[in-house]
Amino acid sequence: MSPGPAKSFDPEVALVQARDLFWRRGYDGVGIREIETELGISRKSLYDTFGSKRELFLRALEQYTDSVIARICTGLTDERGTALENLERVLGKLQTHHASPESRGCLLGVAMGQAGSDDEELAEHLRSYLTRLERAFETALKAAQADGSVRADVNPKDSARQLAVLTQGMALVGRVNDSRAMQRSIVRASLDGLRR
Numbered sequence: 657m658s659p660g661p662a663k664s665f666d667p668e669v670a671l672v673q674a675r676d677l678f679w680r681r682g683y684d685g686v687g688i689r690e691i692e693t694e695l696g697i698s699r700k701s702l703y704d705t706f707g708s709k710r711e712l713f714l715r716a717l718e719q720y721t722d723s724v725i726a727r728i729c730t731g732l733t734d735e736r737g738t739a740l741e742n743l744e745r746v747l748g749k750l751q752t753h754h755a756s757p758e759s760r761g762c763l764l765g766v767a768m769g770q771a772g773s774d775d776e777e778l779a780e781h782l783r784s785y786l787t788r789l790e791r792a793f794e795t796a797l798k799a800a801q802a803d804g805s806v807r808a809d810v811n812p813k814d815s816a817r818q819l820a821v822l823t824q825g826m827a828l829v830g831r832v833n834d835s836r837a838m839q840r841s842i843v844r845a846s847l848d849g850l851r852r
Contacts, residue, residue: 667705670695674706675716679763682770683713713767714781720763721785728823729792739799740806743819744847750823751839754830762827769828786820793819797850806850815850822846 677686677694688709692699706712731746732739753759760766764785771778793816800806826839 665695665697665701670697670705671712671715671719674712675719675763678713678716679720679760679766682766683709684770714778717763717767717781717785721788724763725785725789728789732792732796738803738805739796740803740847740851743793743796743800743850747819747823747843747847750826751843752836754826755836755839756830759827759830761831762824765824765827768824789823790816790820792816800850805852807852810850819846 673695674691677691686709688699688702691709691712692702695702697705702712706715728746728750731749732742734742734745737745754761764782767778768782771782790813794812797806797810797812797815801808801810801812822842826842830839
């Protein structure tokens with residue numbers, strides 16, 4: 657039996673397009689017809705390649721985490737800066753981005769806002785992605801404590817969770833409030849509470 661015709665589209669490109677559509681509109685705000693139009697593929701190709709709309713959404717979340725969230729995590733371990741400098745730079749970039757008109761917030765936050773309390777599968781995915789971010793912040797905080805730039809009495813795990821929630825809050829507020837001063841003050845207060 658022949659494998660059938662080759663795909664006339666790049667599934668990875670289509671996945672990024674779907675990610676961006678979900679990022680702008682959320683899962684509930686996007687219909688199958690709109691996905692077909694945005695990706696430029698037929699419904700059959702969509703289902704053959706990605707399965708259901710939900711499976712496409714879960715893959716889009718994974719792609720987002722492996723690209724956008726991974727960049728944040730990598731920035732926190734940049735060998736060119738100290739741990740505190742890395743924290744300042746990463747939070748500063750997020751603050752600047754989320755205070756700009758181009759900010760769409762965070763796809764994880766968009767998904768959390770629409771997740772039903774009974775959707776354990778989605779909740780588990782989102783928890784694992786947030787845990788990845790928390791661990792990166794915790795590693796940076798421990799390194800900053802080791803070099804003396806963060807207070808010794810700071811609990812790295814608790815503060816990492818606080819910073820992960822801070823980034824989600826900045827992203828969410830940034831969807832409706834483009835005040836650079838507000839975002840700067842949030843980051844400054846958070847870092848001032850950690851410094852030695």
